[in-house]
Amino acid sequence: MAGSESRKPFSLGRMWSYAALLSATAIIAFPIYWMIITSLKTSRDIYRTPALWPSRITFDNYIKLFTEKHFLEPVLNSLLVATTVTVISVIISSFAAYSMIRFRYRFRGLFGKLILFAYLTPTSLLFIPISILMARLGLGNSLQGLILVYLSFSLPLSTWLLQGYFRSVPRELEEQGMIDGHSRLGALVRIVLPLSAPGIAAISIFTFTGAWNELLLALVLVTSESSRTAPLALNYLITSDVLPWGPLMAGAVISSVPLMILFFVAQRFMVQGMTAGSVKG
Amino acid sequence: MDRKNTSPASLGRISRRGLLSSAAASGALIAGGGLLTRAGAQDFSGSKLTYWGGLIFADAANQLLVDTITAWGAANGVETEVVMINQNETVQKVSAAVEAGTMPDALDVGLDLLLLMSKQGVFVTLDDLYEKVGAAQGGWYEAVALATDTTSIAGGRTGLPFGVSGNLLLRRTDLLEEAGLVAPPETWDELVEQAALVTKSPVSGLGLALSNVGDGNVQCSIMQSFGGRIADDAGKKVTIKSEETRAYLAWLKDAWDKGVFPPGNATWDGAGDNQAYLSGQAAFIANTGSVGIAAQKDDPELFEVTGFSSLPAGPIGTISPITPQTRAIPATSGNQAAAMALLEFLSQPEFLSQYYSLAIYGPVLNDQKAFPAFDGSDAIHSGLLDLVENGTAPGWPDVFNTAFADAYSNFIVPKMAQRVVIDGWDAERAMNEAQEQAQAIYDKY
Numbered sequence: 175m176a177g178s179e180s181r182k183p184f185s186l187g188r189m190w191s192y193a194a195l196l197s198a199t200a201i202i203a204f205p206i207y208w209m210i211i212t213s214l215k216t217s218r219d220i221y222r223t224p225a226l227w228p229s230r231i232t233f234d235n236y237i238k239l240f241t242e243k244h245f246l247e248p249v250l251n252s253l254l255v256a257t258t259v260t261v262i263s264v265i266i267s268s269f270a271a272y273s274m275i276r277f278r279y280r281f282r283g284l285f286g287k288l289i290l291f292a293y294l295t296p297t298s299l300l301f302i303p304i305s306i307l308m309a310r311l312g313l314g315n316s317l318q319g320l321i322l323v324y325l326s327f328s329l330p331l332s333t334w335l336l337q338g339y340f341r342s343v344p345r346e347l348e349e350q351g352m353i354d355g356h357s358r359l360g361a362l363v364r365i366v367l368p369l370s371a372p373g374i375a376a377i378s379i380f381t382f383t384g385a386w387n388e389l390l391l392a393l394v395l396v397t398s399e400s401s402r403t404a405p406l407a408l409n410y411l412i413t414s415d416v417l418p419w420g421p422l423m424a425g426a427v428i429s430s431v432p433l434m435i436l437f438f439v440a441q442r443f444m445v446q447g448m449t450a451g452s453v454k455g
Numbered sequence: 456m457d458r459k460n461t462s463p464a465s466l467g468r469i470s471r472r473g474l475l476s477s478a479a480a481s482g483a484l485i486a487g488g489g490l491l492t493r494a495g496a497q498d499f500s501g502s503k504l505t506y507w508g509g510l511i512f513a514d515a516a517n518q519l520l521v522d523t524i525t526a527w528g529a530a531n532g533v534e535t536e537v538v539m540i541n542q543n544e545t546v547q548k549v550s551a552a553v554e555a556g557t558m559p560d561a562l563d564v565g566l567d568l569l570l571l572m573s574k575q576g577v578f579v580t581l582d583d584l585y586e587k588v589g590a591a592q593g594g595w596y597e598a599v600a601l602a603t604d605t606t607s608i609a610g611g612r613t614g615l616p617f618g619v620s621g622n623l624l625l626r627r628t629d630l631l632e633e634a635g636l637v638a639p640p641e642t643w644d645e646l647v648e649q650a651a652l653v654t655k656s657p658v659s660g661l662g663l664a665l666s667n668v669g670d671g672n673v674q675c676s677i678m679q680s681f682g683g684r685i686a687d688d689a690g691k692k693v694t695i696k697s698e699e700t701r702a703y704l705a706w707l708k709d710a711w712d713k714g715v716f717p718p719g720n721a722t723w724d725g726a727g728d729n730q731a732y733l734s735g736q737a738a739f740i741a742n743t744g745s746v747g748i749a750a751q752k753d754d755p756e757l758f759e760v761t762g763f764s765s766l767p768a769g770p771i772g773t774i775s776p777i778t779p780q781t782r783a784i785p786a787t788s789g790n791q792a793a794a795m796a797l798l799e800f801l802s803q804p805e806f807l808s809q810y811y812s813l814a815i816y817g818p819v820l821n822d823q824k825a826f827p828a829f830d831g832s833d834a835i836h837s838g839l840l841d842l843v844e845n846g847t848a849p850g851w852p853d854v855f856n857t858a859f860a861d862a863y864s865n866f867i868v869p870k871m872a873q874r875v876v877i878d879g880w881d882a883e884r885a886m887n888e889a890q891e892q893a894q895a896i897y898d899k900y
Contacts (some may be wrong), residue, residue: 221733303675309555394551397538415514415725416749
């Protein structure tokens with residue numbers, strides 16, 4: 175019985191389990207802890223006394239980041255880009271995945287494979303062709319261009335993942351909805367999408383995280399200071415062979431906060447979504 | 456030549472004072488409206504100009520460049536956009552921009568990229584401007600003139616030099632004086648001896664990189680100062696395998712066996728030696744001056760006990776290559792006349808005198824020696840002046856051609872050093888491998 179299980183005395187086996195879990199947690203959490211305390215140290219402390227606790231806590235790195243480096247603007251740019259890419263990606267990939275699962279048309283299988291193929295192409299091979307394309311479209315050095323490029327990477331993955339989730343929704347439920355008066359679109363929006371909510375949450379997180387963290391394409395495509403995203407602005411803190419660890423770690427902390435909140439809020443969906451996709455895909 | 460930091464340099468301080476001085480300098484230039492428009496006899500009003508500046512460690516110098524170009528644009532009716540590009544990413548940015556046809560009207564560019572791109576016809580020639588600027592300011596330093604001459608590959612000079620960087624030897628005078636050592640080491644052997652005397656946990660005496668990064672290529676200069684060469688005088692046949700290289704490897708192995716190198720120096724990244732010095736774990740490093748500036752700002756106590764001197768000499772003398780920085784105009788620029796006028800303006804002593812006082816560059820023109828930045832009160836700038844006056848041209852005594860640059864960027868010499876000290880190979884075997892690898896590179900060209 176579950177109740178009697180939970181009232182079992184503290185056995186050696188359980189102690190080992192806790193010890194292992196604590197060790198794993200410490201290993202995972204330590205880099206985050208180190209990032210936070212480094213952001214609160216003076217530069218001299220960082221180099222000369224790399225202790226587990228700052229000898230003097232300072233917020234100078236954060237102040238410098240926001241006053242001298244104007245880090246708020248890149249963070250807002252990143253929020254704009256990542257949110258837009260996520261919303262558009264979810265909408266378009268939902269339609270694309272639904273079409274591939276429910277409709278029969280020529281070359282459907284080929285399209286499915288091509289989508290995956292596009293996703294698997296390494297970004298480093300594509301950055302020059304993409305920069306040429308963006309320049310010809312007049313979208314170079316703009317957030318709109320960056321959004322378009324990120325969509326070209328996020329859409330294939332989102333579509334491919336959503337196909338798995340949509341397959342798990344019984345066709346009969348949609349048919350029942352249509353008998354009750356829903357259109358095809360209504361059935362998708364009111365029946366299929368709500369039932370695929372964990373999957374949609376999972377791809378939203380993947381897409382948002384990918385767009386939030388991306389550096390290489392932003393580095394090549396964005397030039398103006400006013401259009402820089404957070405990873406790019408952090409990269410621009412390194413201007414020489416002496417690394418400004420304090421401001422860098424402060425920027426890393428700030429950049430991590432939206433992702434931490436997102437994962438904290440949506441982790442339940444994430445696990446459900448990943449499991450559903452992997453088993454039923 | 457030894458220089459101690461007895462006078463705190465204001466140069467390159469990323470502080471309120473630095474920024475204020477940058478603003479004041481820009482203000483002075485703006486106030487001197489005649490100066491701003493002097494270079495622009497032509498009328499560029501209504502045109503647009505984009506400039507990519509290279510970000511350097513000194514924020515105040517970056518700001519001064521931006522403010523000055525903006526002020527020049529305002530005075531000449533040119534709409535300017537100044538974008539500061541991280542120099543670590545210039546290659547990716549420029550490569551993509553060349554392909555996409557989105558190059559700026561003018562940009563700061565390092566020597567390697569200048570040579571590579573000039574060969575591909577990316578830049579316009581600037582011979583007239585080069586001559587004019589040189590004639591007005593006492594002529595170019597010979598090493599700078601030789602190093603930046605792209606005539607053989609581009610039909611003319613494509614880069615207008617504006618600064619020189621290179622390695623200085625930084626040393627912990629407090630530790631060394633405790634050991635009774637006052638003068639900087641004159642030779643590589645002396646350096647190892649001094650390093651051994653101050654090596655005591657957690658300090659390792661000799662913070663030189665042996666890894667596959669730019670800093671690791673200091674090993675190439677050391678090998679050359681022992682008489683070793685990458686290739687012959689024609690720049691064709693690889694000559695790494697020699698008695699001189701063997702002597703260099705013997706010196707290295709001896710130093711390694713004495714335990715003077717910090718742990719992990721064979722796998723350091725580009726910041727490894729600097730971090731070792733700033734964390735107090737190395738008594739000597741070779742650095743461009745950025746570590747000095749960082750210490751001056753964040754760890755004045757360390758700066759106070761840091762001495763700067765030239766790189767030591769080997770049996771055939773000192774090999775201390777200079778790295779010139781240049782400005783160039785892409786052939787795709789739609790506003791080349793304005794770009795040319797801007798480059799001339801940025802070469803005026805009124806601007807450069809202020810710029811040098813904030814940046815970590817040595818002079819390129821003889822008259823610039825008289826700038827306050829090089830009056831001897833600042834150890835780092837004095838070192839940079841010494842470097843440009845006594846340093847060697849890039850690659851010298853080897854021929855600095857494309858094959859040399861390729862072998863250099865493939866870290867042939869640091870890899871050979873690793874074979875000896877990490878893998879335990881004997882010098883013969885390590886030289887054979889390096890010879891073979893380098894010849895394969897040279898055969899491509």
